[in-house]
Each structure stands twice: as structure tokens, then as C-alpha cells.
Amino acid sequence: MAVDAVSMLSFIRFLFAFTIGSHILLVSTSIALVFLISISEFLFIRKHDPVYEALARKLSRVFVISFGVGTASGIVMAVELVGLFPSFMTLVASTGAIVLLYAEVSAFFVEVLALVLYVYYWNSFRGRYSHWVVSLFVVTGTLASAVLITMLNAWMNTPNGFDVSAFISSGFKTVTGVEPFAAFLTHSTVSQVFHVLATTVFAGTMVIGAYFAYWHVRSRDAGERAMYSRALKILGAIAIVTIVLAGISGSEEMGTLLVNQPLKYAALDGNTVPGNNLPDRFFGSVVNGSYVGGIAIPGMQALLAKFETGFTALPGLSQFPASTWPPLLVMTTFNIMTVGGLALGLFMFVFFVSFIRKRRPYESRRLLYTWIPAAVLAMLVYELGWATDEVGRQPWIVYNVMTVAQAANTSSALLVPGIAIVLFYLAVVPVTFYFYSRVFQGSNKEKPA
Amino acid sequence: MNGIFEVNYAAFSVFAALLVTEIMGAVGLLIAWPSRSKVLDYIVPVWEVTGTFGALWVVTGDFAYPGLLVPVSEIFTPLLIVFLILWVARGASIAFAEFITKRGWLDEEKLFKAYALATVVLGLVVLVLLSALVGGQGVNLASGSFSIISWATAGSVVFVIGTLLLAVGLAPIFFDLTALRNLVLPLTALGVVLSVLSYWLMSSGLLTSWMAVPVLLTLAVGGLYAWPRTSKIVTNKAVFLLVLSVIIFSLQPLVYPKAIGQALPIDAVTTTGAMADAFFSITLVGGLLLALMLSLYMVVAARGPSGPSV
Numbered sequence: 001m002a003v004d005a006v007s008m009l010s011f012i013r014f015l016f017a018f019t020i021g022s023h024i025l026l027v028s029t030s031i032a033l034v035f036l037i038s039i040s041e042f043l044f045i046r047k048h049d050p051v052y053e054a055l056a057r058k059l060s061r062v063f064v065i066s067f068g069v070g071t072a073s074g075i076v077m078a079v080e081l082v083g084l085f086p087s088f089m090t091l092v093a094s095t096g097a098i099v100l101l102y103a104e105v106s107a108f109f110v111e112v113l114a115l116v117l118y119v120y121y122w123n124s125f126r127g128r129y130s131h132w133v134v135s136l137f138v139v140t141g142t143l144a145s146a147v148l149i150t151m152l153n154a155w156m157n158t159p160n161g162f163d164v165s166a167f168i169s170s171g172f173k174t175v176t177g178v179e180p181f182a183a184f185l186t187h188s189t190v191s192q193v194f195h196v197l198a199t200t201v202f203a204g205t206m207v208i209g210a211y212f213a214y215w216h217v218r219s220r221d222a223g224e225r226a227m228y229s230r231a232l233k234i235l236g237a238i239a240i241v242t243i244v245l246a247g248i249s250g251s252e253e254m255g256t257l258l259v260n261q262p263l264k265y266a267a268l269d270g271n272t273v274p275g276n277n278l279p280d281r282f283f284g285s286v287v288n289g290s291y292v293g294g295i296a297i298p299g300m301q302a303l304l305a306k307f308e309t310g311f312t313a314l315p316g317l318s319q320f321p322a323s324t325w326p327p328l329l330v331m332t333t334f335n336i337m338t339v340g341g342l343a344l345g346l347f348m349f350v351f352f353v354s355f356i357r358k359r360r361p362y363e364s365r366r367l368l369y370t371w372i373p374a375a376v377l378a379m380l381v382y383e384l385g386w387a388t389d390e391v392g393r394q395p396w397i398v399y400n401v402m403t404v405a406q407a408a409n410t411s412s413a414l415l416v417p418g419i420a421i422v423l424f425y426l427a428v429v430p431v432t433f434y435f436y437s438r439v440f441q442g443s444n445k446e447k448p449a
Numbered sequence: 450m451n452g453i454f455e456v457n458y459a460a461f462s463v464f465a466a467l468l469v470t471e472i473m474g475a476v477g478l479l480i481a482w483p484s485r486s487k488v489l490d491y492i493v494p495v496w497e498v499t500g501t502f503g504a505l506w507v508v509t510g511d512f513a514y515p516g517l518l519v520p521v522s523e524i525f526t527p528l529l530i531v532f533l534i535l536w537v538a539r540g541a542s543i544a545f546a547e548f549i550t551k552r553g554w555l556d557e558e559k560l561f562k563a564y565a566l567a568t569v570v571l572g573l574v575v576l577v578l579l580s581a582l583v584g585g586q587g588v589n590l591a592s593g594s595f596s597i598i599s600w601a602t603a604g605s606v607v608f609v610i611g612t613l614l615l616a617v618g619l620a621p622i623f624f625d626l627t628a629l630r631n632l633v634l635p636l637t638a639l640g641v642v643l644s645v646l647s648y649w650l651m652s653s654g655l656l657t658s659w660m661a662v663p664v665l666l667t668l669a670v671g672g673l674y675a676w677p678r679t680s681k682i683v684t685n686k687a688v689f690l691l692v693l694s695v696i697i698f699s700l701q702p703l704v705y706p707k708a709i710g711q712a713l714p715i716d717a718v719t720t721t722g723a724m725a726d727a728f729f730s731i732t733l734v735g736g737l738l739l740a741l742m743l744s745l746y747m748v749v750a751a752r753g754p755s756g757p758s759v
Contacts, residue, residue: 065545075536116494125749
């Protein structure tokens with residue numbers, strides 16, 4: 001099948017966006033699960049409440065599914081990157097960025113071996129605390145994997161550790177001045193890792209919580225409801241902490257963008273021209289170089305990005321050639337993300353207030369019903385956050401170094417297997433979530449008396 | 450000696466040994482489901498580790514040979530995508546199968562058999578890929594393409610048959626199926642002969658005196674199992690996996706110093722300088738971490754029976 005290079009480039013962009021968009025659904029729930037398992041077992045040990053132990057055991061089996069599908073999908077990402085963006089991976093492999101991927105494999109080993117011990121040798125540990133400590137290894141391995149892959153993304157946003165101008169002037173052939181470990185700390189690493197971790201845990205927590213909220217409302221069995229409410233109590237606490245961290249880190253991220261990726265910053269905030277005291281704008285659009293429609297809150301931009309007003313010079317699109325602008329759709333995705341994030345913050349605030357007033361929000365039908373659409377919104381916001389980050393960097397795959405078009409393999413031989421992989425993911429993600437539920441529900445023999 | 454190649458090839462050897470034992474078990478699940486317990490007791494805790502060693506091989510390969518990534522992408526991506534689909538299907542089906550309770554038509558047996566089928570087909574895809582990396586059949590380096598029709602030469606086909614015979618011949622040892630003890634040595638010997646023949650058919654330059662090492666080791670494993678007094682040595686799964694990894698590791702002259710039908714000099718495409726130093730540093734730290742975790746695993750595993758947390 002002959003397909004021209006431009007169409008193939010669009011297809012390849014879509015293919016990778018689709019697979020990584022599916023993959024992060026699995027990853028975020030995995031991370032939330034592992035937190036929930038570890039905290040549940042800890043609470044069982046501290047409170048001698050068998051419901052927490054049953055919860056940890058049941059969830060550990062769900063986590064095996066999540067890990068199995070998630071890591072297989074992670075390998076798909078790793079190989080897909082080589083197949084779809086070979087020049088990008090050649091650059092990664094010639095600089096310190098590959099060190100991050102290699103370190104990530106070590107994190108996988110910690111995670112997988114700890115998981116095998118945790119799940120399959122549950123009763124072989126002499127003390128309960130020693131078994132619980134193994135869950136911390138699983139948590140550490142899982143988080144380290146997430147952190148390291150986020151570091152790679154941060155490197156794509158603010159590349160370092162090699163001589164960029166020499167690389168470009170050599171026609172992308174020669175990498176010199178390599179500092180292999182520099183990629184661990186780029187200009188955007190700290191803020192991006194902070195924001196990604198907070199939002200990933202929050203989104204996964206909301207999705208897992210929605211499952212428990214649904215079953216808590218539906219179930220007539222007191223034992224089951226006791227288990228669901230304990231799970232929701234833990235998840236509610238995690239969600240409250242992480243939504244606060246997501247807000248703080250989001251502001252920190254904007255401050256970092258302002259310095260390191262001013263064009264992306266200008267596109268996200270719809271700044272057509274630079275200025276000092278620009279408004280924060282929502283849901284308008286840029287037409288013929290001017291911002292039209294939407295809502296504008298005067299002076300808010302610098303406050304949100306730098307916690308001050310009026311002094312910071314904010315960048316505008318007019319400072320950059322139009323050929324380097326990202327698709328301005330990112331303004332909308334960014335707006336949905338921020339407004340959605342605020343709505344979720346409000347929901348968690350209500351949950352928190354209800355909690356401190358001892359109203360048991362994790363058993364309130366009204367709040368639990370609200371949790372379910374909130375979880376959908378949380379995942380939408382999370383996915384849009386990634387879309388904003390990636391689309392906002394366009395046309396670059398490595399900012400100011402290599403464009404996606406320069407990195408891509410546009411062979412039409414990829415079309416049919418690429419479509420096959422999309423169809424496969426369309427099946428595997430919902431089936432995985434179905435099996436999460438089926439495995440959790442299917443082992444009620446562990447329900448405590 | 451190319452240390453980076455050795456590390457990458459060692460990762461491949463362990464991954465391939467684990468995958469081969471999984472394929473042995475998968476065939477057992479497909480043709481002898483009633484005696485599945487011996488197979489599942491092994492596969493269920495180990496399949497995740499196989500995947501992680503697969504990731505280690507892929508990432509160390511990316512790290513080791515940055516200049517190869519563009520040609521590899523051009524030549525093998527369609528085949529790799531088929532591999533990836535099977536890889537996820539394998540992981541998903543066994544993860545689902547482990548904890549499923551019967552409801553409706555879908556049950557443990559169907560899911561484990563789906564895993565087994567995905568694993569066996571995956572093994573075939575890997576064999577096609579490996580034979581192309583060894584002999585270069587089907588690979589056109591100039592145009593950056595791969596043709597399955599050009600791949601199907603006598604050398605490639607005999608390579609696949611020989612390797613499968615070896616897997617079938619060694620499977621009774623790994624799962625200690627004493628009823629099949631008498632088949633082990635003949636099938637293993639035939640597998641060895643066909644494998645060596647396939648190397649010669651692919652390129653006579655592949656046959657060096659070094660090839661005696663994997664041949665003798667493979668026959669020794671079969672021989673030790675044939676004699677009841679020594680069979681316990683090789684039915685120990687850790688020993689078998691170690692020996693199998695060593696056998697695969699000793700096959701490295703098939704791809705080093707030159708791969709893809711002697712057309713690709715490995716040393717010329719291996720990373721150097723500061724990146725090589727970083728490779729060894731991370732290998733050392735990661736290796737220590739892995740050794741620590743494996744030690745912990747062995748201590749706990751020695752204490753008591755395994756089994757899911759039910």
C-alpha cells in the first residue's frame with residue numbers, strides 16, 4: 001500500500017500518541033494500586049483489622065494483571081520508539097538520555113522481583129512487617145520507573161549533556177561533548193517530575209476510587225461495603241494530598257516553561273504579543289494574530305506562574321516565527337486541564353471538609369456518586385495534560401534540536417502493522433480493566449467474617 | 450573483546466533461556482493440559498521476570514549500538530510490531546489466567562492456552578528475527594528492507610526446525626517428565642545436528658571450532674538426564690537455566706565479530722568514549738541491585754512454598 005510521507009508522518013504521530021495515551025491509563029492505575037496495597041497492609045498490621053488484609057491480598061492480584069499488561073505495554077513503547085522515531089532514538093542512544101532508560105530497567109527489576117516475593121510468597125515471611133517492607137520495594141520500583149521516564153521527557157523539553165550546535169551543524173550525524181549523566185537533571189526535570197508524579201497518582205487514585213465508589217453504592221453486602229469504604233478512605237486521603245501537590249507543581253511547571261520554553265508558554269496562555277501584566281485567558285482562540293473570545297482575568301498570569309504581579313516579562317507568539325508555533329489547539333487543551341483541575345480541587349476540598357467534620361465522606365452516597373464522573377474528568381485532565389506537553393513542543397521532538405519530521409520513519413510498510421496495534425490496544429485496555437474488576441470481585445472467599 | 454557486546458549478549462542469553470523454558474511449558478499446556486501443574490508452578494512466578502530481561506536486552510541494545518537503530522527500524526519494524534502484539538497478548542492472557550474464576554465461557558484453561566499459543570507464535574517470530582540477524586537471509590541492507598519470502602531459505606528453515614527440536618528434546622528435562630526420558634537424547638542430538646547444519650547452510654564462516662562448546666554442553670545436559678543417577682543435577686531448574694544461558698552465550702560467534710550474514714562488523718557500530726564508561730557504570734550499579742534482589746528472592750523462596758496470595 002503506497003502512502004505518501006506526509007500522511008505517514010501524521011499516522012505515526014497518531015499511532016504513538018494513541019499507544020502512549022493507552023499506556024498511561026494502565027500506568028496511572030498501577031501506581032495508585034501499589035500505594036493502596038501498601039497502605040492497606042500497613043493499616044492491617046497497625047489496627048489488626050482483617051478487612052485491610054483482605055483488601056491488600058485481593059488488590060495484589062489485580063496489581064499482577066496491571067503489572068503484566070503495563071510492562072508488556074512499556075516494552076511496546078520502547079520498541080515503538082526505535083521503529084517509529086529511529087533518528088530520535090539514535091540521538092537518545094548517543095547521549096545521556098539512554099542512561100535514564102537503562103536505569104529504568106534496574107527499577108523494573110526491583111519492582112518485578114519484589115512483586116513476585118510479595119504476591120507469591122505472602123505466607124513465607126516470618127514477620128508481617130518484613131512482608132510489608134517488600135511492598136515498599138514494589139512502590140519504590142514503580143515510582144522510580146515513572147520518575148526516570150519522566151526525566152527522559154524532561155530532557156526532550158530541555159535537552160542537555162551534548163553539544164547541540166555541533167550536532168545540528170553536522171546534519172544530525174555527530175554527537176560531541178557528551179556528559180552521560182547530565183540528563184538526570186535538566187532545567188525542567190524537577191518541576192516536571194514533581195507535577196507528573198502528583199497528577200499521575202491523583203488520576204490513578206480517582207479511577208480506582210470510582211470503582212470502589214460504584215460498588216459501595218451498589219452493594220447490599222455489609223462486609224463488602226466495609227472493604228470498599230476502607231479503600232475509599234485511603235484513596236480519598238491520597239487524592240486530597242496529591243491534588244494540592246498537583247496545583248502547586250502545576251504553577252511551578254508554568255514558571256519553568258516561562259524560562260525554558262517561552263514559545264510553549266505563550267501558546268498555552270494565548271499571548272499573541274509579549275507584555276508585563278497580561279490576563280489569564282480561558283477558552284478563546286487566536287485569529288489573525290489576535291486573541292478573540294473567551295474569558296480574561298486581568299493580571300493573573302504572572303501571579304500563577306511566578307507568584308507576583310506585573311513585574312515579569314511574559315512572552316508572546318509574535319516573538320517567534322509562525323513556522324515554529326505549536327498547533328494553537330494546545331490553548332484549549334490547557335484550558336480544559338486547568339479548569340478541570342480546579343473543579344477536581346473543589347470536589348476534593350468538599351471531601352476534605354466532610355472528612356474533618358467526621359461526616360464519613362467515603363460512605364456518603366452523594367459524594368460517591370460524584371466521585372465517578374470526577375474520575376472520568378481526572379483521567380481526561382491527565383491525558384490532556386500529556387497532550388498539552390507533547391503538542392505544545394511541536395514541531396520539535398527534542399526542543400530546538402530535532403523535529404518530529406526529522407526523527408520519523410515514514411515507511412508505508414508501517415501502516416498495516418500500525419493499524420493492527422491500534423486495534424489491539426482498543427481491545428486490550430478495556431479488557432484489562434474488565435479483568436481488574438473480575439479478579440477483584442471473583443475472590444470473595446477472602447472476605448473477612 | 451567487546452565488553453559492551455558481551456553485556457548486551459549476556460542479557461540476551463538470559464532472556465532467551467527464560468523464553469525457551471516458557472515455550473517448552475507453553476507447548477506442554479497446549480498438548481497436555483491435564484498435567485499442567487508442573488508447568489504452571491514454574492511459569493506463573495517467572496513470566497514477569499522473562500519480560501524484564503527482554504526489556505534489559507532491548508535497552509542495552511539501544512545503548513550499545515546507537516548507529517544501528519535507523520537501519521534496524523527500516524528493516525525490522527513490521528516484524529517487531531507483530532512481536533509486540535504477541536508480547537502484550539502473552540502478558541495479558543497469563544495475567545488474566547492466573548486469578549480468573551470461571552464465569553460464562555471464559556475460564557483459566559482458555560486463557561492459559563491463549564498465553565501458550567501467543568508464546569509459541571512469539572517464539573517463531575523471534576526465531577525468524579534471530580536467523581535473519583545470524584545469516585542475513587531476507588535482509589537487504591542496501592534498501593533497508595526485510596522480505597519473508599527471501600528469508601525462507603534452507604538455512605533459515607533448518608535453523609527454526611533445529612531450534613524447535615532442541616526445545617522439545619530438552620523440555621522433559623526441565624519439567625522432569627520421566628515418561629519421556631528416552632526421547633531426550635535422540636531429539637536433542639537431532640536438534641544439535643540440524644542447528645549446526647543450518648549455520649553451515651547460512652554461511653560456512655559461522656562454523657568455527659568454538660562451536661564445539663555449545664554442542665558438547667547441550668549433549669551433556671541430555672546425557673546427564675538419560676542416566677538416572679545424574680538426572681537430578683539437570684532437573685534442578687536453576688541449574689538448567691544457568692546451563693541453558695551459558696549454551697546460548699557460547700553461541701555468540703554466530704553474531705560476533707560480524708552479524709547479518711557476516712556483513713555487519715559489531716565493533717564498528719558499538720558505542721565508545723564517555724557513553725561506554727556510562728554503560729559500564731550503570732551495568733555495575735544495576736547488576737549489584739539485581740544481585741541483591743535475587744539474593745533476597747532466593748532466601749525467601751528457600752523458606753517455603755510459592756503460590757498466589759490466596
